[in-house]
Amino acid sequence: MLRYLSIRVALGLVAVLGVTMITFVGERTAGSPVYLMVAPTSTQADIETMRHKLGLDRPLVVQYGIFLRNAAQGDFGTSLKVGVPATQLVRERVGATVELAGAAFLLSLLVGVSLGVVAATFRGTIVDRTASIVGLVGQAMPGFWVGIMLILIFAVKLRWAPVAGRGGISHLVLPAVTLSWFSTAAFLRLTRSAMLDVLESDYVKLARLKGVPEWLVVCKHALRNTLVTVTTYAGLTIATLLGGAVIVETIFAWPGIGFMLTSALYTHDYPVIQAGVVLTSVAFVVCSLVVDLLYGVLDPRIRHGAYR
Amino acid sequence: MESVAVGVLEPRRRFGRVPWLPLVLLAPLVVFGIGGKHVAPHAVTAFNLDATLQPPVFMHGGAWTHLLGSDPLGRDTFSLLIVGARTSLIISVVGVALAGAVGVLVGVAAGSRRGALDEALMRIVDMQLAVPPILLAVLLAGALGGGLRTVIATIAVAFWPTYARIVRGETLALKQRDFVQLAVVAGSGQVRIARKHLLPNLLSSIVVVGTLQLGAAVGVESALSFLGLGVQAPNTSWGLMISDGKGYLDTAWWVATFPGVAIAMTVLGANLLGDWLRDELDPTTRDR
Numbered sequence: 194m195l196r197y198l199s200i201r202v203a204l205g206l207v208a209v210l211g212v213t214m215i216t217f218v219g220e221r222t223a224g225s226p227v228y229l230m231v232a233p234t235s236t237q238a239d240i241e242t243m244r245h246k247l248g249l250d251r252p253l254v255v256q257y258g259i260f261l262r263n264a265a266q267g268d269f270g271t272s273l274k275v276g277v278p279a280t281q282l283v284r285e286r287v288g289a290t291v292e293l294a295g296a297a298f299l300l301s302l303l304v305g306v307s308l309g310v311v312a313a314t315f316r317g318t319i320v321d322r323t324a325s326i327v328g329l330v331g332q333a334m335p336g337f338w339v340g341i342m343l344i345l346i347f348a349v350k351l352r353w354a355p356v357a358g359r360g361g362i363s364h365l366v367l368p369a370v371t372l373s374w375f376s377t378a379a380f381l382r383l384t385r386s387a388m389l390d391v392l393e394s395d396y397v398k399l400a401r402l403k404g405v406p407e408w409l410v411v412c413k414h415a416l417r418n419t420l421v422t423v424t425t426y427a428g429l430t431i432a433t434l435l436g437g438a439v440i441v442e443t444i445f446a447w448p449g450i451g452f453m454l455t456s457a458l459y460t461h462d463y464p465v466i467q468a469g470v471v472l473t474s475v476a477f478v479v480c481s482l483v484v485d486l487l488y489g490v491l492d493p494r495i496r497h498g499a500y501r
Numbered sequence: 502m503e504s505v506a507v508g509v510l511e512p513r514r515r516f517g518r519v520p521w522l523p524l525v526l527l528a529p530l531v532v533f534g535i536g537g538k539h540v541a542p543h544a545v546t547a548f549n550l551d552a553t554l555q556p557p558v559f560m561h562g563g564a565w566t567h568l569l570g571s572d573p574l575g576r577d578t579f580s581l582l583i584v585g586a587r588t589s590l591i592i593s594v595v596g597v598a599l600a601g602a603v604g605v606l607v608g609v610a611a612g613s614r615r616g617a618l619d620e621a622l623m624r625i626v627d628m629q630l631a632v633p634p635i636l637l638a639v640l641l642a643g644a645l646g647g648g649l650r651t652v653i654a655t656i657a658v659a660f661w662p663t664y665a666r667i668v669r670g671e672t673l674a675l676k677q678r679d680f681v682q683l684a685v686v687a688g689s690g691q692v693r694i695a696r697k698h699l700l701p702n703l704l705s706s707i708v709v710v711g712t713l714q715l716g717a718a719v720g721v722e723s724a725l726s727f728l729g730l731g732v733q734a735p736n737t738s739w740g741l742m743i744s745d746g747k748g749y750l751d752t753a754w755w756v757a758t759f760p761g762v763a764i765a766m767t768v769l770g771a772n773l774l775g776d777w778l779r780d781e782l783d784p785t786t787r788d789r
Contacts, residue, residue: 208628212640219644333769335720337727338743338761345750345757436635440724444747454636455728458643466640473636 201485205478212474213264216467217257225249226273226461247273260467269471270464274457279468282453287472289359290449293442294434296365297372301430304373305380306423312381313388314411324381331378336437340371340444357446368445372437376430380423387422391415421491428484432477520777526770529763530719533583534590541580542568545737549575554753570755572745578755581737582763588738589767592649593718596656597711603657604664605707609695611665612672623669626662634659638721642730652731656718663714667706675702705782709775716771723764739764 227243244250248259263270269279312324347367348356354367391397392415400414401407439451446452450469457465533540555571556563557578563570569578607626611619629637638655645651675681681698689697723740725731732738739760746757 204624204627207624211628212637216640216644219640222644224646329772330765330769333716333772334765335723335740335761335768337724338757338764341743341747341750341757342761345754349750439636439639440728443728455639458639458730466643470636470640 198486201482205475205482208478209471209474212470213260213467214257216470217260218253220458220461220463220466221249221253221256224461226463229460230273264467264471269468272457272462272465274460274462274465279464282465283450283468283472286449286453289447290435290438290442290451292365293368293372293447293449294431294438296369297376297434298427298431300369301373301376301380302423302427305377306384308377309381309384310388310411310416310419312385313392313415316389316392321385324385328378328381328385332375332382334374336371336374337440337444339374340367340441343367343371344444357444359448368441368447371444372434372441375437376433379430380426383426384419384423387419388415391418394418421488424487424491425484428480428487431480435473435476435480520774523770523774523777526766527774530586530590530767530770533586535587536583537587538580538584541577541583543577543580545576545580545584546735547576551575554749554756556753557755569759570753572742572756573749573753578742578759581742582739582759585737585739585742585760586763588649588732588736589719589722589764592652592656592722592732592738593715596653596718596722597660597714599653599657600660600714601664601707601711604661605668605700605703607661607665608668609672609699609703612669613676613691613695613699619669622665626665629662630666635721635724638725639728639730642725647730647733649732649736652722652725655725656721659721660714660718664707664710667710668703671703671706672699675699705778709779709782712771712778713775716768716775719764719767719771723760 225244227240227247227249230247231239231243241250248256251259260270267280269283271278272282275282308324308327312321315321344356344367347353354363358364392411397410397414400410405414438449439454441447442449442451443455450472453465454469454473456462457469538545549571552567552571553573553575555567555575557570558565558568560570567577567579569582571577572581607622611622638659641655641658642651645654675698681694684694684698719739722731722738723743726738726740727744729744732741734741742760743757746753746755746760749756
């Protein structure tokens with residue numbers, strides 16, 4: 194168990210390191226923030242001075258080394274655009290992303306799983322057919338477009354919700370529904386399929402023979418055993434939501450990590466990009482680890498004795 | 502035909518039912534993607550400021566000249582969709598093909614050699630699967646700068662680990678089979694075994710994964726272009742159209758709506774076709 198855990202943590206660290214390396218090299222080949230920081234009339238000498246001031250004239254390896262040394266001490270540098278430490282920017286914005294992703298997670302879990310259970314219980318009926326079609330079509334629609342359609346219908350035409358920004362629950366509804374869209378459809382299809390498997394099993398048949406009421410069979414015997422599958426997928430969902438937040442936050446001008454990241458990409462604000470990327474990939478790695486461990490707890494048949 | 506001899510097996514018909522729905526959903530992408538600007542009713546590079554924001558034909562004030570309306574620059578929405586189909590088709594097919602080539606190569610190599618090579622390759626796969634794919638795509642596209650090639654490269658980089666994992670797993674299983682073992686005994690080289698015995702048996706999985714990824718690739722392309730990190734004007738793509746239409750929701754809803762319908766149709770078609778292929782090629786997974 195300990196061996197498994199340490200291998201997983203080490204792999205996660207390597208993954209995060211890999212991501213910082215890709216981002217580091219990538220962002221520096223894509224464009225330089227220098228041109229956005231000097232006056233349009235400045236000479237080549239001014240540009241060189243600025244490059245030197247930012248340390249961008251040093252070899253890439255040296256720059257990366259300095260970045261790693263500082264990052265290990267929790268210092269990701271100062272935003273080139275707003276002049277505030279990148280970690281402070283991230284701290285200010287992480288709450289908004291957690292709020293949005295959390296709401297979307299709960300929404301997709303509740304709606305997706307209950308629709309899936311209903312569809313499986315009434316297998317082959319019109320309810321099941323409708324739910325399955327909703328799941329299939331829902332998964333095919335691009336999330337960002339769903340967001341824009343929601344804005345069109347509920348913000349522009351009906352004026353029930355604000356178009357963008359963060360505030361009370363009314364601000365949260367549209368972005369949360371948008372972000373949860375894909376995962377809801379996925380939960381629905383997954384739960385339905387897992388429930389169908391379980392409902393065919395011997396222990397469910399036995400429960401029915403014993404005369405257990407059907408609703409109890411569904412809620413207790415079947416649903417509980419479906420939860421193992423659902424939990425595994427839930428971990429992947431958190432990851433999907435963190436990635437999806439990048440796009441959804443941009444559409445709704447939701448002041449979270451994702452919106453910060455895309456804005457920083459346009460202005461080549463290196464420190465902010467790095468801080469945001471490290472946070473997101475760490476969150477991703479931690480989520481998948483927690484899920485793998487939970488999986489073993491929920492289903493004792495799975496042992497983590499040996500890696501792989 | 503009562504006199505059919507017992508024991509004479511009728512050859513199994515491989516593709517029993519024709520998957521009409523996925524084919525119909527994917528037809529526009531293929532037809533318009535190949536035809537491109539040659540089948541579009543209007544040129545999409547020509548601005549027509551006399552015909553900006555025309556509503557679609559079924560709305561009040563709409564006309565047959567602009568079947569699905571026009572955008573703020575007077576470009577015909579339907580023609581833009583047709584030209585955008587070409588972008589989507591090229592990007593998804595080339596991107597997925599590249600991802601497949603790399604992933605299959607890595608998967609077969611890792612699965613048949615095992616040892617240090619396998620370890621190293623699979624750790625790279627694990628590492629990459631530890632990053633949210635959309636974040637990876639956004640970072641890569643942001644780093645490489647926009648454009649058609651960037652999107653293709655991004656899709657290839659983001660999608661190859663899926664292939665590698667599946668192909669490696671199947672290769673490990675195939676290696677235990679008698680015909681591969683016999684080929685080893687007969688003295689076949691590794692390359693010959695991979696080409697003659699492994700690849701033909703991996704083909705169905707490769708095709709299924711590829712089909713499912715085609716839909717995902719169309720989604721990634723549109724998301725990147727929507728964020729301004731993918732296809733750039735004067736080229737056009739469905740994602741770019743949605744981004745353009747975003748600012749005109751109150752006056753011209755159709756500009757952002759129709760490209761989304763096109764994307765949803767294409768992704769749905771690819772998903773259904775992939776599911777169908779999986780069922781047809783591997784009857785044991787039917788009805789899942």
